[in-house]
Amino acid sequence: MSARGARRAAGVALALLLVAAGQGAASAAPTQVCEQGVAPVSPAPGDVVVAQGCVAPGLVVRGDVHVLTGVEDVTLTRLRVDGDVHVAPSVSWLQLEDAHVGGDVVLARSGLVVLRHVEVVGDLRMDGAGTVAVEDSTVRGDVEGRIGAFGVWRSRLFGAVDVRGTDGEHIAGAHLRGTWVGGWVQVRDARPSFVASTFAAGVRLVDVRGGEVCASAVGTDLEVRGARGGPEALRLGGRALDGRCAPGSTVNPVRVAGTVRVLDGTGPAVVLDALRVADDLVCTGNDRAPALGDVVVSGVRAGQCA
Numbered sequence: 080m081s082a083r084g085a086r087r088a089a090g091v092a093l094a095l096l097l098v099a100a101g102q103g104a105a106s107a108a109p110t111q112v113c114e115q116g117v118a119p120v121s122p123a124p125g126d127v128v129v130a131q132g133c134v135a136p137g138l139v140v141r142g143d144v145h146v147l148t149g150v151e152d153v154t155l156t157r158l159r160v161d162g163d164v165h166v167a168p169s170v171s172w173l174q175l176e177d178a179h180v181g182g183d184v185v186l187a188r189s190g191l192v193v194l195r196h197v198e199v200v201g202d203l204r205m206d207g208a209g210t211v212a213v214e215d216s217t218v219r220g221d222v223e224g225r226i227g228a229f230g231v232w233r234s235r236l237f238g239a240v241d242v243r244g245t246d247g248e249h250i251a252g253a254h255l256r257g258t259w260v261g262g263w264v265q266v267r268d269a270r271p272s273f274v275a276s277t278f279a280a281g282v283r284l285v286d287v288r289g290g291e292v293c294a295s296a297v298g299t300d301l302e303v304r305g306a307r308g309g310p311e312a313l314r315l316g317g318r319a320l321d322g323r324c325a326p327g328s329t330v331n332p333v334r335v336a337g338t339v340r341v342l343d344g345t346g347p348a349v350v351l352d353a354l355r356v357a358d359d360l361v362c363t364g365n366d367r368a369p370a371l372g373d374v375v376v377s378g379v380r381a382g383q384c385a
Contacts, residue, residue, distance in 0.1 A: 108142060126162075129153065143182070146170055151190075163201070166192060183220065186211060202238070205229070207245045221262065226269065230254035237261040239280075244269035250288050250309050256322055266290075270309055274319050281337065284313070289346075292333055293317040293324035293353070300337035300358075306365075308346025315339075316353035316372065328373065329353045341369050341384070351384070360384045 108125030115132025122139035129146045136156045143162035146153075151171040158175060163182035166173060171190035175197050183201035186192055190209045197216040205211060205224035213231040221238035225245050231254065239262030244251030251269040255276045265283040271290040273282075281299040284290070289309030292301075293316060306313045318329035332353040339356050341349050344365035351360075352372030360376045362369050362384035369384055 110142075113138070129155070146173060186224075205242070226251050226253060228252045228254075231256065231258045233257045235259045235261075240264040240266075242269065243267035244288075272323070274322060274324060275331075287313060289313055291315075291317065291324035294319035294329065294331045295333055297333070297335045297337070300340070301335045302340045302342070303344070303349060304340075304342045306341075306344040306346055306349055308344075312347035312350055312370075314350040314352070316351060316374075318353065326352065332373070338378070341365060344369075 110126045110128060111119035111123050112128045112130060113119050113133035113135050114130035118135045119127050119138065121135070121137065122141055124141050126142035127138070127140045127144050129144060129150060131150050131153070133153055138155070139159045141161050144160050144164045146166045148167040148169045150173060153172070154174040154176060155178065156176045158178040160179070161181045164180050164184045166186045166189055168187040168189060170192070174193040174195065176195045178197045180197065180199045184199050184203050186205045188207040188209065193212045193214070194216050195214045199218045199220065202220035203218050203222045205226055207225040207227065210228040211226065213234050215232070216234045219237045222236055222240045222242065224242060226242045227245055227249070228251065229242060233256070236258065240260055242253055252272060253266045253269050254272045256274050258276045260276070261279045263280045263283065264278055265285065266287060267285040270288050271284055271292065273292045273295050275294045277296050279298045282297050282301045284303045284306070286305045286307055288307050289311045291314045303313065314324060316333050317324040318327050319331065332355050334355045336357045338358040339360050341362040342364055344367070348367040349369045350372070351369050351374050354374045356376045356378070359378035359381060360374070361381045363382040365383055371384060
């Protein structure tokens with residue numbers, strides 16, 4: 080056996096021990112391994128450990144799925160999991176496609192993880208994951224955690240979204256495109272980019288580093304607090320162009336059903352343009368007063384936006 084193969088075998092053995100320990104004595108269902116040349120029995124009555132080379136289309140798992148450290152270029156198609164999916168650190172490339180997860184999806188600091196046509200009944204939790212892409216999917220719980228790059232396209236997120244960038248000089252990105260969100264959205268220490276999306280509750284952007292919101296609707300309030308700027312100022316409004324926000328007039332402005340607050344910014348002036356506010360517009364404590372363009376406010380303009 081090669082050194083790499085020996086390390087992989089040792090890793091699988093350790094994972095089996097850890098999973099078995101987590102199950103407790105009350106669980107009689109054995110843990111199976113999916114790796115190159117080895118496919119678990121389906122439906123698997125207990126947990127399944129996914130190692131390098133796993134190919135098991137249509138796999139049904141009654142327990143949890145654990146993806147091992149070091150897995151690269153693995154696609155799990157038509158996966159059905161009653162429990163959770165746990166992705167270990169340093170997984171370089173993993174894709175779930177046409178899958179159903181009855182519990183949570185938990186992502187450690189990894190490379191690229193793609194969820195495409197996936198329904199997650201529980202939460203999507205991230206711990207500094209590298210790049211996470213969610214496409215044409217549904218998450219019925221919350222989305223939370225530290226992000227490197229996080230993007231959602233044409234999806235439905237029923238719970239709250241609360242994400243923040245990882246520590247360091249890298250500016251984390253939080254992208255939502257053509258997505259509906261049922262709960263409050265909060266982005267901290269990152270660069271938000273929200274295009275053609277609907278937020279049934281409110282949006283809170285805290286210590287963000289530039290970013291953009293355009294062609295979108297907010298069901299309650301929109302608050303910007305402590306905007307620091309990044310390579311550019313934060314822009315609220317504008318037109319959607321090729322999946323991004325661009326300056327200029329538009330027939331689809333940002334519509335906020337509540338109040339817009341721009342507070343305590345320390346970076347470049349926040350740009351407000353193509354913005355319709357059903358309640359008040361309040362701007363206070365910013366080092367530079369927000370730059371106002373095509374803004375219509377049904378309530379009161381206060382502070383630096385008076």
